[in-house]
């Protein structure tokens with residue numbers, strides 16, 4: 001009965017606090033890691049691996065935003081801008097100083113964390129809508145600064161060409177090669193987040209979200225921890241920006257504009273606020289959505305829509321579905337895809353009995 | 356060390372001419388009092404007397420407009436609440452302020468926030484120092500859960516518990532910080548007789564077995580007279596009387612304050 005709580009007794013607090021209190025969790029997690037690290041690259045071609053790559057990058061960003069939004073209860077509409085900070089930092093380090101990825105990744109993250117903390121400063125005084133506006137302003141200010149500062153963003157069209165990452169002398173060129181660069185970073189980000197949210201600091205974040213007055217009274221310096229959440233969250237965003245830059249081979253602010261910030265908010269909301277698994281669900285879902293729509297329209301839609309309008313319809317459909325889904329999840333299932341998954345899991349936990 | 360003649364122990368908390376106004380409302384006016392190390396100190400008075408405001412000033416929630424407050428001879432008048440918690444003062448609220456979505460266990464682990472040290476990097480890694488710290492503090496929290504008879508509820512969401520149990524969990528969260536001064540704002544309000552008796556027992560046990568100094572606000576005179584070493588009576592922001600329960604009970608000013616107020620609290 002290894003998928004069920006009964007018949008399996010936790011004999012120490014350590015076991016009770018484990019990431020996967022039930023054996024099935026450990027087995028499933030190990031299975032997934034093997035599936036992605038071993039099986040997927042063997043059986044999938046470049047196209048599918050490129051989709052996994054882009055989804056895996058999004059997972060890192062969604063985890064980061066969820067730490068801020070879902071766990072700490074502070075909003076940021078400037079996350080795409082933090083990604084661009086990471087992207088340009090890494091591109092400059094790689095181009096001008098010939099730095100390898102294991103330097104550019106943390107460097108991009110740290111620079112974004114510094115900027116993100118700065119943007120979080122108003123969180124002492126303002127909450128909710130006002131913080132949203134403040135971070136939205138940051139999004140535009142950062143965009144504008146990057147676009148108008150050639151020293152940072154390169155000359156033509158504010159873009160810097162990014163050299164391919166090099167791993168022990170091997171240049172990672174193809175999607176399958178990039179796959180082994182991106183996926184480990186994503187797995188690391190997932191584990192780090194799981195650890196963060198089950199430790200002292202993660203609990204303090206949730207305390208601030210639930211009851212900031214009580215949090216302060218039990219000794220959590222609310223302002224400091226809000227800034228810490230901004231720092232950690234934008235560190236993830238910075239790393240995400242670096243990964244995008246390696247993936248696309250170019251750092252360009254146009255890849256990090258307001259709609260991308262909204263995409264990431266949608267990932268957290270649709271996936272599930274305050275949930276690591278939800279961040280993963282949301283990132284994968286939002287990444288796949290346009291692809292699925294396109295494939296669907298190109299195969300089925302051609303029978304209904306004149307070929308000339310197809311591209312337009314696809315773009316519109318994405319927006320409509322996107323907005324509709326956000327509203328659906330906000331109203332009907334605020335806990336997101338993660339909640340749906342939990343319902344399925346709980347059903348099987350007591351299977352074959354109905355309760 | 357102590358400047359109060361005749362008292363054996365040292366003074367845990369000194370309140371010196373503390374005052375607090377809200378706009379035109381004189382919530383606390385020129386209150387001076389000492390809370391002795393290891394005692395149960397009760398603050399009583401009619402509604403709106405300024406009791407909660409007094410507690411809020413001690414826990415750093417408000418800063419006194421005048422006068423000052425010294426904890427273990429350390430001026431905390433202008434120290435913020437999170438810093439005061441770290442110094443060793445914990446409290447509960449008149450209106451329960453639990454983290455409702457979190458389990459009883461998580462609430463209590465949060466109570467130990469000030470005693471834990473794990474930083475960001477160690478949290479990310481978890482295995483090693485962070486985990487050892489978690490286990491160590493979890494053991495202590497389990498003792499408190501045991502002490503408060505909450506064993507079966509440790510994984511229950513705090514917000515789903517009955518009122519009396521929530522009060523108990525809030526006490527647990529405050530105790531988890533192992534405070535040297537514990538402030539309780541009406542810990543027994545709204546409880547039935549049995550729950551009150553339980554709560555009285557917990558408060559006395561904490562005071563006697565752990566040696567924790569306790570300051571509490573309570574309306575139930577029977578309880579106050581039974582468990583306190585000293586009582587301070589407030590009315591309209593001012594301290595009108597102070598002494599042992601017997602002294603206070605016999606003070607004509609106290610009787611007048613209670614009978615004069617619109618709602619008659621039972622004076623024993």
Ligand SMILES: Nc1ncnc2c1ncn2[C@@H]1O[C@H](COP(=O)(O)OP(=O)(O)OP(=O)(O)O)[C@@H](O)[C@H]1O
Nearest residue numbers: 377380381382401402403404405406407408409449
């Ligand atoms: N934040 C505040 N802003 C304005 N007025 C306040 C504030 N807090 C308290 N007061 C006022 O100060 C006075 C004292 O309030 P306080 O809550 O300290 O009374 P209390 O003795 O705790 O009463 P109760 O027994 O009803 O809890 C009241 O007149 C109250 O309205």
Ligand SMILES: [Mg+2]
Nearest residue numbers: 406407408449
């Ligand atoms: Mg009160």
